[in-house]
Amino acid sequence: MKTASENLTCTSKELFFLLHDLKDGKPAGDCRIDDTLANQKLKETLQQDKFDITANLLNRMDTSPSRVDFLPLHRLITEEEVEDVIEAVKDVLPTGQFTSGSYIGVFKAEIAALLRKNHVMASSSGTDAMIIALKAAGVGQGDEVIMPANSFAATENAVLAAGGTPVFCDIDPDTFCMEPSEIEACITMKTKCILPVHLYGKRPDMEAIAQIADEFGIPVIEDACQSIGVSNLGKNSLCAILSFNPYKNLGTCGKAGAIVTDNPSFASACMEYMYHGFELNQKNKKKADYGFNAKIDNLQAAIGLARMKYLSLNNLKRLYLADRYMTHLQQYEDRGLIKLPQMTDDQVWHLFTIKIINGNRDQVKDMMLKFHHVQTDIYYPILSHHQNTPLVKANYQHTSLPVTESVHKQMLQLPLYPALTVEEQDKVMEALIDVVS
Ligand SMILES: Cc1ncc(COP(=O)(O)O)c(C=O)c1O
Known part of the structure; x- marks a missing residue:
């Protein structure tokens, strides 16, 4: 201590x-x-x-x-949390500020204080946050993103939604997280990003991952949707992604997420993508070609603050x-x-x-x-490269991940x-x- x-x-x-x-x-x-x-x-x-x-x-x-x-x-x-949430909702309802509003800034500041990060962009979900971060990191059509195949589908879906191609990397059998020594073999001229997942709340070996990424000049985005509260979150990467859906260690009463980073220009790019491509602090004036409607709601931010105490x-x-x-x-x-x-x-x-x-x-x-x-329970019952989809049938039939596949048959969540x-x-x-x- x-x-x-x-x-x-x-x-x-x-x-x-x-x-x-x-x-x-x-x-x-x-x-x-x-x-x-x-x-x-x-x-x-x-x-x-x-x-x-x-x-x-x-x-x-x-x-x-x-x-x-x-x-x-x-x-x-x-029950105690329900009471706190009711108070938060009572505070917001009469103001009519359901989407934009003052709770968002407070929520972001509290997450920044907890994680010791300079920039927090609170979003409408972890999935939306990840799509936006990938876009802001430059991932586009045909770019490859190295990731594990044993995550929730949101991870690969974010890559696909950004136009990227998931390249699946094997895992460490003890941590269930991306195995750093397997990354280099996945790197090609098209690799645009490495996307390790903090699976089950466990931080991957980010130091080793960052070392390989630095060697090849590839940015790292951490899918930390399951690990709010883990030490050194976002320390060895361009940014980390959080989820505040109700099943997570910190849940709102709906969907919410965040991107956390120390990089100011990356933060600005994320903010633009997060709200219609608009220039920051300019009303309805576009800077990016397009953007999403993916900011956190004021109501969820107020609820998130009520629950953050716990x-x-x-x-x-x-x-x-x-x-x-x-x-x-x-x-x-x-x-x-x-x-x-x-x-x-x-x-x-x-x-x-x-x-x-x-x-x-x-x-x-x-x-x-x-x-x-x-x-x-089993999280997750079907590996990404074993899903029965047209994309998998066309591109991943020959993908072999021996450790991921063998561990997948044995693991069980209590x-x-x-x-x-x-x-x-x-x-x-x-x-x-x-x-x-
Ligand atoms: C590993 C992982 N990545 C991404 C997500 C997506 O988060 P959200 O549900 O907030 O979109 C989740 C949440 O279920 C997750 O567990």
Whole structure:
């Protein structure tokens, strides 16, 4: 943990050490937490009298659950958050400022403070943000973009929408993220951008990726849609893309996203594309040939601010749940039944992904549901180069990604979200152990 003179920003690295200090019995009141909005609820929690790590960071229920759902939507937002969101909506509705309005600037400033970035362009979704960033980075018809094949379809769709051609690169079997040593073989004269994905909330090896990119003079855009709160986000790239859809670690109550960068001219180009190609601060005067209608709504920005207060607390809860999974399941990895993800300080545990080593993954999934009523999931069920589309049939029939393909058959996501209870998590682990043993 940092010394008393420095306040914790509470991105993933600091939360990692904070959790270990709290587990070691260090007094929570001694932790000096930075005053950014994202840390507000974490700060209140740690500073309350008689803070107790288990009681205050884990949820309990009185009875043992009869079933566990993977991601029950009504539990992704707490009653307290609903109250805060209602207040935000009440503030905005009478003003009529549903699209443009003053909350947008505040939202952008809070994201900038959290991530220590100079420019935040808040958008109508992560997908829109990614299309715009690719366009502003110069990606056009026929340009190649190197990316993994195991991401959500939004990543490849953004490349295609910008006119680019996805070139799929293999992954690291332990992190599920782009393998830097595989990038060079994907580079051609047409390569215009490298697009690594922070899959499941894990930061790819950005230092190694940036080194190759610099060598070849290719810009890097980080798809960080699943990793708000990860340390060093956007540090080794032209920009990072965020998503604030309701399933993400920081969700609005609709669709929203952002581009974050330290590059002022790139930021201006993004702003122009984000709003009809208009010159900045000029009413309806075009500078770019065209642009999108893709700015965040004032209403979603107000809601995002209301929910941002909970981000670091929720990320710490996710980390604690991941840590519990790791501790309790370690012996089953040692026995060769499963493979756990690595417990590192560069992830925000958007999803908890294991690999089934002993047995057929699909059968394990089905049996956990059938015999234990525990729902697990697979993110994402079809790899990009295996989709049944005309484009894939025409261009990717011969694409071979041995690691991506082999890992894809083994991986399984266990439930993990801030409101998951200890009892539910125990039931998930009992079910898994019973089925794989
Ligand atoms: C890896 C990844 N990239 C891009 C996106 C697109 O974000 P949005 O849903 O905000 O358009 C998502 C969200 O689902 C995502 O998980």
